[in-house]
Amino acid sequence: MTTSTTDAKAAEVEDGIVLETESLTKKFGALTAVDDVSLQIESGSITSIIGPNGAGKTTLFNLFTGKHAPTTGNIRFRGNEIGGEEPHDIVTSGIVRSFQITNFFDELTALENVRLATQARTTGFRPGDFVRHHGGIERPIEEARRVLEQVHLADVADRQAANLSYGQRRHLEIAISLAADPELLLMDEPTAGMSPEETRETVELITEIAADVTLVLIEHDMNIVMDISDRIAVMNKGSLLARGTPAEIQDDDRVQEAYLGGGSDE
Ligand SMILES: Nc1ncnc2c1ncn2[C@@H]1O[C@H](COP(=O)(O)OP(=O)(O)OP(=O)(O)O)[C@@H](O)[C@H]1O
Structure with missing residues (x-):
């Protein structure tokens, strides 16, 4: 934000x-x-x-x-x-809630996970909805990178979520919450x-x-x-x-x- x-x-x-x-x-x-x-x-x-x-x-x-x-x-x-x-x-x-249980896709990278969340907000695309296509993804990607930087995960943006440490996975959760631009x-x-x-x-x-x-x-x-x-x-x-x-x-x-x-x- x-x-x-x-x-x-x-x-x-x-x-x-x-x-x-x-x-x-x-x-x-x-x-x-x-x-x-x-x-x-x-x-x-x-x-x-x-x-x-x-x-x-x-x-x-x-x-x-x-x-x-x-x-x-x-x-x-x-x-x-x-x-x-x-x-x-x-x-x-x-109002957004950050869950302590993992709430993302293990097989996707950190960036892809956050991008799904920024995309959901900016284009109406919902995580899990891989079929519908809602146009450009440059802006969501840019925003996802910014959010990953905010939670100090920029270095591991391209790492699969499954291969992140426990602490990094928890920060990824926070990133996904922030991607919804909560107040x-x-x-x-x-x-x-x-x-x-x-x-x-x-x-x-x-x-x-x-x-x-x-x-x-x-x-x-x-x-x-x-x-x-x-x-x-x-x-x-x-x-x-x-x-x-x-x-x-x-x-x-x-x-x-x-x-x-x-x-x-x-
Ligand atoms: N969906 C539900 N149906 C029935 N009872 C519930 C439900 N959710 C919570 N309760 C009951 O409401 C009370 C408050 O539970 P709540 O989970 O809000 O407490 P809490 O302060 O978060 O506790 P904890 O620190 O253990 O998580 C408890 O007695 C719980 O069993």
């Missing part, structure tokens, strides 16, 4: 709030997975969502991406209600399973990406959470227990209690 595009998008965000939930609730039968959550995500910030197992973090992401429709309550993205919208429409509007990127445990070196590189990459894109992370590693977050939202048993800066969260007795009482994810 270019700086001018980012500026233009940021200017459209009222009060600097890019995503807002209001009394958001999701029930699965008798179970309330997300319970009356009102949360604001500021444009340009890194927000980490933390909480013990089963706290509702993934369900919250699934509500943001349209995988689940809210039972009650609202989700507004740049002022527009998106609760219950189709996943594809939500991606198009600017808000949701990342689910971006450093899970990584070596300390890969973790360090990924944390660095996340802070670089945050210059262009608003980020919301689900992250279990408290060192990373405290290190990179502007804001932390703590969930417990579906509810938003606390929200604040890393310093505020560290000092919050309710948070300590929830983690000690409810068991942590580690």
